[in-house]
Amino acid sequence: xxxxxxxxxxxxxxxxxxxxxxxxxxxxxxxxxxxxxxxxxxxxxxxxxxxxxxxxxxxxxxxxxxxxxxxxxxxxxxxxxxxxxxxxxxxxxxxxxxxxxxxxxxxxxxxxxxxxxxxxxxxxxxxxxxxxxxxxxxxxxxxxxxxxxxxxxxxxxxxxxxxxxxxxxxxxxxxxxxxxxxxxxxxxxxxxxxxxxxxxxxxxxxxxxxxxxxxxxxxxxxxxxxxxxxxxxxxxxxxxxxxxxxxxxxxxxxxxxxxxxxxxxxxxxxxxxxxxxxxxxxxxxxxxxxxxxxxxxxxxxxxxxxxxxxxxxxxxxxxxxxxxxxxxxxxxxxxxxxxxxxxxxxxxxxxxxxxxxxxxxxxxxxxxxxxxxxxxxxxxxxxxxxxxxxxxxxxxxxxxxxxxxxxxxxxxxxxxxxxxxxxxxxxxxxxxxxxxxxxxx
Amino acid sequence: xxxxxxxxxxxxxxxxxxxxxxxxxxxxxxxxxxxxxxxxxxxxxxxxxxxxxxxxxxxxxxxxxxxxxxxxxxxxxxxxxxxxxxxxxxxxxxxxxxxxxxxxxxxxxxxxxxxxxxxxxxxxxxxxxxxxxxxxxxxxxxxxxxxxxxxxxxxxxxxxxxxxxxxxxxxxxxxxxxxxxxxxxxxxxxxxxxxxxxxxxxxxxxxxxxxxxxxxxxxxxxxxxxxxxxxxxxxxxxxxxxxxxxxxxxxxxxxxxxxxxxxxxxxxxxxxxxxxxxxxxxxxxxxxxxxxxxxxxxxxxxxxxxxxxxxxxxxxxxxxxxxxxxxxxxxxxxxxxxxxxxxxxxxxxxxxxxxxxxxxxxxxxxxxxxxxxxxxxxxxxxxxxxxxxxxxxxxxxxxxxxxxxxxxxxxxxxxxxxxxxxxxxxxxxxxxxxxxxxxxxxxxxxxxxxxxxxxxxxxxxxxxx
Numbered sequence: 045x046x047x048x049x050x051x052x053x054x055x056x057x058x059x060x061x062x063x064x065x066x067x068x069x070x071x072x073x074x075x076x077x078x079x080x081x082x083x084x085x086x087x088x089x090x091x092x093x094x095x096x097x098x099x100x101x102x103x104x105x106x107x108x109x110x111x112x113x114x115x116x117x118x119x120x121x122x123x124x125x126x127x128x129x130x131x132x133x134x135x136x137x138x139x140x141x142x143x144x145x146x147x148x149x150x151x152x153x154x155x156x157x158x159x160x161x162x163x164x165x166x167x168x169x170x171x172x173x174x175x176x177x178x179x180x181x182x183x184x185x186x187x188x189x190x191x192x193x194x195x196x197x198x199x200x201x202x203x204x205x206x207x208x209x210x211x212x213x214x215x216x217x218x219x220x221x222x223x224x225x226x227x228x229x230x231x232x233x234x235x236x237x238x239x240x241x242x243x244x245x246x247x248x249x250x251x252x253x254x255x256x257x258x259x260x261x262x263x264x265x266x267x268x269x270x271x272x273x274x275x276x277x278x279x280x281x282x283x284x285x286x287x288x289x290x291x292x293x294x295x296x297x298x299x300x301x302x303x304x305x306x307x308x309x310x311x312x313x314x315x316x317x318x319x320x321x322x323x324x325x326x327x328x329x330x331x332x333x334x335x336x337x338x339x340x341x342x343x344x345x346x347x348x349x350x351x352x353x354x355x356x357x358x359x360x361x362x363x364x365x366x367x368x369x370x371x372x373x374x375x376x377x378x379x380x381x382x383x384x385x386x387x388x389x390x391x392x393x394x395x396x397x398x399x400x401x402x403x404x405x406x407x408x409x410x411x412x413x414x415x416x417x418x419x420x421x422x423x424x425x426x427x428x429x430x431x432x433x434x435x436x437x438x439x440x441x442x443x444x445x446x447x448x449x450x451x452x453x454x455x456x457x458x459x460x461x462x463x464x465x466x467x468x469x470x471x472x473x474x475x476x477x478x479x480x481x482x483x484x485x
Numbered sequence: 486x487x488x489x490x491x492x493x494x495x496x497x498x499x500x501x502x503x504x505x506x507x508x509x510x511x512x513x514x515x516x517x518x519x520x521x522x523x524x525x526x527x528x529x530x531x532x533x534x535x536x537x538x539x540x541x542x543x544x545x546x547x548x549x550x551x552x553x554x555x556x557x558x559x560x561x562x563x564x565x566x567x568x569x570x571x572x573x574x575x576x577x578x579x580x581x582x583x584x585x586x587x588x589x590x591x592x593x594x595x596x597x598x599x600x601x602x603x604x605x606x607x608x609x610x611x612x613x614x615x616x617x618x619x620x621x622x623x624x625x626x627x628x629x630x631x632x633x634x635x636x637x638x639x640x641x642x643x644x645x646x647x648x649x650x651x652x653x654x655x656x657x658x659x660x661x662x663x664x665x666x667x668x669x670x671x672x673x674x675x676x677x678x679x680x681x682x683x684x685x686x687x688x689x690x691x692x693x694x695x696x697x698x699x700x701x702x703x704x705x706x707x708x709x710x711x712x713x714x715x716x717x718x719x720x721x722x723x724x725x726x727x728x729x730x731x732x733x734x735x736x737x738x739x740x741x742x743x744x745x746x747x748x749x750x751x752x753x754x755x756x757x758x759x760x761x762x763x764x765x766x767x768x769x770x771x772x773x774x775x776x777x778x779x780x781x782x783x784x785x786x787x788x789x790x791x792x793x794x795x796x797x798x799x800x801x802x803x804x805x806x807x808x809x810x811x812x813x814x815x816x817x818x819x820x821x822x823x824x825x826x827x828x829x830x831x832x833x834x835x836x837x838x839x840x841x842x843x844x845x846x847x848x849x850x851x852x853x854x855x856x857x858x859x860x861x862x863x864x865x866x867x868x869x870x871x872x873x874x875x876x877x878x879x880x881x882x883x884x885x886x887x888x889x890x891x892x893x894x895x896x897x898x899x900x901x902x903x904x905x906x907x908x909x910x911x912x913x914x915x916x917x918x919x920x921x922x923x924x925x926x927x928x929x930x931x932x933x934x935x936x937x938x939x940x941x942x943x944x945x946x947x948x949x950x
Binding site for chain 1: 700723735758819
């Protein structure tokens with residue numbers, strides 16, 4: 045464990061580039077208001093100073109932000125980017141033994157495309173095919189690094205739950221999803237989904253007790269056979285012990301209430317409700333449980349349980365005291381989450397800062413990383429995005445994206461490199477064509 | 486015996502054997518193989534030991550009895566004039582199924598239902614409930630029990646100069662215990678050189694799980710293998726504790742899948758692309774079992790990591806190619822293009838970095854195709870000595886069998902590949918292979934490239950997936 049920490053620490057050290065000073069720009073701190081003609085200094089990967097007329101240490105990257113807008117890196121609380129070999133292990137009703145961390149693909153081009161939209165942090169989730177899905181992980185989009193180097197240091201891991209249509213589809217007799225060589229999968233109803241969750245946590249409690257008994261017997265000097273380490277139940281025990289967050293995919297208000305009741309009954313917390321399109325109906329109950337809500341801005345009606353929706357959902361839940369974020373659930377949408385945030389001003393009349401919070405500090409709070417990212421404040425990570433216009437403007441474009449003060453995207457550089465990439469690619473294609481001709485006379 | 490008869494049918498050969506022919510004929514009439522064979526005056530590439538320009542290799546009783554420049558040839562030896570011949574240690578396929586005959590084709594009744602919808606009466610497969618059901622796990626199966634000289638592919642393999650194969654049963658996620666097998670013998674058990682040499686793991690990914698059984702995703706496969714190894718450790722500990730204190734403890738349940746895992750001296754883990762190599766190196770270390778990485782086509786991006794990991798690599802000879810019948814409108818991804826261009830560079834780069842590696846046939850079965858694939862690596866920067874070393878010594882060493890295979894040294898198993906011309910040269914041919922001291926003369930017909938006219942073979946019919 046100590047060795048792992050040292051390696052992580054050393055790796056993190058190498059990730060920090062030179063110091064960075066963004067000068068004379070509009071700084072959208074999100075939590076501390078907006079500074080016009082402000083400077084932000086990043087040293088050793090962290091924001092060292094926010095103010096005016098800051099001086100740069102020697103060797104720093106200096107960026108003139110005149111007429112531009114600097115905001116904290118965008119955070120997506122619901123992503124399936126960079127997953128290799130399947131988003132779902134949907135073959136079983138409870139697939140908590142699988143872990144997204146095992147299959148992060150750091151070479152997925154969508155990471156880079158996300159950076160081009162100002163995205164810096166993603167909560168990478170297992171799919172919603174089963175009541176209890178796989179373990180989930182928070183990554184920083186450090187393009188070019190290895191999978192382990194992308195992990196957000198200190199971010200608590202999670203687990204995906206799912207309610208409603210998706211987890212019960214495979215048990216439904218006439219469903220497309222239930223066709224295949226294998227028998228249909230339990231459950232086929234919403235009440236079955238509830239029971240899967242309850243059953244699994246009863247098992248997890250028994251498992252916890254078995255281990256306790258084993259340790260007690262060893263302490264008494266006995267020689268018991270150790271219980272089998274069960275990768276499916278371990279993460280559920282972690283949920284019970286508060287060491288792992290639950291991110292629950294849900295739509296209907298009745299099911300949201302059901303899940304909150306089951307969680308209370310079993311003694312754990314729901315960290316975030318995902319999608320939660322009917323959250324506006326039960327916002328008080330959600331706030332009382334302490335769950336966050338991560339929803340879409342204006343996307344619904346793609347299945348029956350997603351009809352009773354409103355674009356005011358995010359604003360209503362916010363006013364009821366729920367921490368709300370807007371997520372992408374999509375490799376495409378993650379590239380312009382700033383515009384998703386802007387819609388909450390149109391629908392619900394949120395302020396600029398409240399709108400920006402939907403994709404920065406709020407998802408950071410939901411993921412328990414708001415002490416590290418989510419706003420421009422001294423001591424937080426140098427995760428910054430420079431826009432040419434206000435990020436809530438439809439016509440805004442990302443110019444640069446930094447993570448830990450290291451530049452991972454630069455629009456001009458990207459544009460200028462395209463010719464060379466095209467040439468290289470053409471060369472490879474021509475070579476292949478020529479080789480094919482040689483073989484076939 | 487067969488090799489001998491074929492030799493005698495060739496006029497040129499008779500002259501070369503000269504005086505000893507009569508002795509040989511007498512031996513043949515008595516139904517015996519010569520007790521010794523001497524290849525005299527050949528270029529001997531010993532791999533481990535000095536290379537000889539005009540050396541003699543003497544073999545007797547299936548073993549190499551002597552090798553050197555001035556080895557006296559005993560009177561009872563059958564002499565092969567080595568002029569123009571090069572003698573290598575027998576080539577070893579580092580991973581494959583050679584020796585395990587293909588299963589019989591599916592019964593017609595089953596194929597009939599392959600059109601998409603299963604027959605109305607078909608029973609669905611029982612659903613796997615989780616790792617405890619040990620899905621697709623044949624850890625207890627032994628290649629050594631499955632190999633047979635009746636495998637029709639052996640002749641082509643020998644024609645490519647291969648005498649030996651690291652053979653694994655090819656089914657499921659945990660394939661079963663592999664064996665080093667010689668590619669000839671009277672019975673299956675004659676073929677086995679060493680076993681078990683490891684467990685091969687294949688990630689079976691697809692379908693997102695819809696209508697399939699656990700595990701269907703890559704993360705499901707990984708989690709399953711991880712659970713198996715945890716179970717294996719628990720099983721070992723439980724049995725030890727139970728053996729000491731049976732009273733008061735429930736007996737550990739017998740699990741033949743875990744028995745198989747316990748027996749394997751190493752595991753083979755798949756990784757083709759750079760991020761897969763990175764992942765599998767971490768996974769292998771986590772499992773705390775000696776492991777080997779196979780695939781490695783994007784290894785040119787991972788050389789430093791592989792060197793640091795100090796893990797042997799098996800490189801697939803099935804180089805990535807432009808997909809057949811690709812839509813001409815499809816613009817390939819640059820990374821795929823690069824992999825198609827650069828994969829054959831990987832062996833050369835591994836050799837330069839001093840990383841132990843071998844080659845595996847990966848479904849390539851014809852002699853000219855195997856030769857072409859090896860030649861590609863040589864053309865892309867692998868030196869010929871390194872290529873030979875990979876095919877022989879390295880592979881033997883990776884499987885812990887370099888004390889009996891992989892070089893031409895006194896006392897080792899007499900597995901030799903004899904070419905006219907240097908191996909990998911376009912015009913070179915495999916003249917003989919010697920396996921366990923028995924001489925084979927591979928057909929030249931099998932070594933000719935297939936004429937490039939139209940598609941070969943029959944179209945697939947009634948495939949069952």
